Every structure is written in structure tokens, then in C-alpha cells.
Amino acid sequence: MKIVFSIVVVLILAVTLQSFNQNFDLKASIVRGKSVYNTQCASCHMEEGNGIEGVFPTLIKSDYFADKNRLVKVVTTGLRGPIVVNGVNYDGEMPATDLTDEQVADVLNYVRNSWGNKAKAVLPSEIQQAKKAVTKDYKAY
Ligand code: HEC
Structure with a gap:
């Protein structure tokens, strides 16, 4: 009886962990993304995302955000x-x-959900695919 009980507990645990794994935590990603942004992006695009007109483009309601693959x-x-x-x-x-x-x-989830921007989560598993996708008007550095 004890063994059956243990097996049931282990199974329930496994199923619960599995479903946690599939639920991407957007809020936590945004929090992590903020520190990436402040160390890697804010020097040019400014802490408030507004950039410097004519020099560093704004990230606030940027029309450049429409294409997620290009953003990646x-x-x-x-x-x-x-x-x-x-x-x-x-x-x-x-x-x-x-x-x-x-x-x-994380950094994309932060900029796409800050300063009045709002968008669905970008998942880490989407990044490699997005880098390979064909995008209009894109010139690498
Ligand atoms: C050294 C300065 C610099 C840093 C650091 C930098 N950018 Fe940029 N970023 C630019 C410039 C300049 C452009 C416009 C390039 C051009 O004119 O083709 C740009 C363009 C962009 C664009 C497309 C235009 C727009 O405003 O929507 C996005 C999105 C962007 N940057 C996000 C980021 C993110 C996120 C980071 C941090 C990971 C970052 N940048 C770091 C200078 C910078």
C-alpha cells in the first residue's frame, strides 16, 4: 500500500512540474529583462526607452516593433x-x-512591455528560428 501511495505522489509531482515548465512566466522574464536592458541598451536608448531623436531611435511605441523576427x-x-x-x-x-x-x-519582453508598450511573450525557444527567418529591410551591423 505504501509503495502504491509513493508512486501516486511521484506521478502527481511529475505532472505538476511538467505543467509549470510549459507556462512561461512573462512577469519574471520582464524583471530579468530590465537588468539586461539597463546594462546593455540604456546607454544608447536611454533608461526610459525614449532614445535621442535622430541618433538613437525610440523604443516607445516604435513602428519597428511590428516584425518580431526582425526585432530578434x-x-x-x-x-x-x-x-x-x-x-x-x-x-x-x-x-x-x-x-x-x-x-x-527577456530583454525583448521588457522593452515590448514597458513605457506603454504591450505585447505577447517572446520565448527563448523562438530565438534561433527568428534569427534564420527572412525579414524585410534588415541590414546586419
Ligand atoms: C551603441 C548604441 C546602442 C546600443 C548599446 C543598443 N542600440 Fe539599439 N539601436 C542603436 C542605433 C544607432 C539604432 C539604429 C540603427 C540604424 O540607424 O540602422 C538602433 C536600433 C534599435 C532598434 C530598432 C529601431 C527601434 O527604435 O525600434 C531596436 C528595437 C533596438 N535598437 C533595441 C536595442 C536593444 C534591446 C538593445 C540592448 C540589447 C540595444 N538596442 C542596444 C543603438 C544602440
């Missing part, structure tokens, strides 16, 4: 050449980063 590429591989963000022209250079897939997802 910008954050991993960098970006250079002329772009227009919310009607303002930029022709600068953003260097590549060496963030892990989890850090990329």
Missing part, C-alpha cells in the same frame, strides 16, 4: 543603415550583442 535580429546581430522610426530618420549603427537566447527573450 536587431538585438542579436545589430543593425546599420538608414531606417525610419515613427517618422524620424536614422542612419546609425547598433553593434551586435552576445546575449543568450534567454537574455534576448
Whole structure:
């Protein structure tokens, strides 16, 4: 009887852990993403995400956010050449980063859900695929 009971407990535990694993915790990711942002991005895009007009583009309601794959590429591989963000022209250079897939997802979850932005979670498991996807108007650094 004791053995049957133990087996049942172990099974319940396994099933519970499994379902936790599948529920990505967006809030925790945003918290981690904030510290990635403040150390890796804020020097150019500013702590409040507003950038410097004409030099470092804003991340607040940026129309550049529409394409998630392109966003992943910008954050991993960098970006250079002329772009227009919310009607303002930029022709600068953003260097590549060496963030892990989890850090990329975290920092994107932070910027996509701060300063009035709102978006669904980006998962670490999506990053490698997004880097390979075909995207319009993208020039790596
Ligand atoms: C050294 C300065 C610098 C750093 C650090 C930097 N960026 Fe950028 N970023 C730029 C510049 C400059 C551009 C525009 C490049 C161009 O004109 O082609 C840009 C463009 C972007 C864009 C696309 C345009 C927009 O405003 O939506 C996003 C998104 C972005 N950066 C996010 C980030 C994130 C997230 C980080 C941190 C992981 C980061 N950047 C770090 C300078 C920087």
C-alpha cells in the first residue's frame, strides 16, 4: 500500500512540474529583462526607452516593433543603415550583442512591455528560428 501511495505522489509531482515548465512566466522574464536592458541598451536608448531623436531611435511605441523576427535580429546581430522610426530618420549603427537566447527573450519582453508598450511573450525557444527567418529591410551591423 505504501509503495502504491509513493508512486501516486511521484506521478502527481511529475505532472505538476511538467505543467509549470510549459507556462512561461512573462512577469519574471520582464524583471530579468530590465537588468539586461539597463546594462546593455540604456546607454544608447536611454533608461526610459525614449532614445535621442535622430541618433538613437525610440523604443516607445516604435513602428519597428511590428516584425518580431526582425526585432530578434536587431538585438542579436545589430543593425546599420538608414531606417525610419515613427517618422524620424536614422542612419546609425547598433553593434551586435552576445546575449543568450534567454537574455534576448527577456530583454525583448521588457522593452515590448514597458513605457506603454504591450505585447505577447517572446520565448527563448523562438530565438534561433527568428534569427534564420527572412525579414524585410534588415541590414546586419
Ligand atoms: C551603441 C548604441 C546602442 C546600443 C548599446 C543598443 N542600440 Fe539599439 N539601436 C542603436 C542605433 C544607432 C539604432 C539604429 C540603427 C540604424 O540607424 O540602422 C538602433 C536600433 C534599435 C532598434 C530598432 C529601431 C527601434 O527604435 O525600434 C531596436 C528595437 C533596438 N535598437 C533595441 C536595442 C536593444 C534591446 C538593445 C540592448 C540589447 C540595444 N538596442 C542596444 C543603438 C544602440
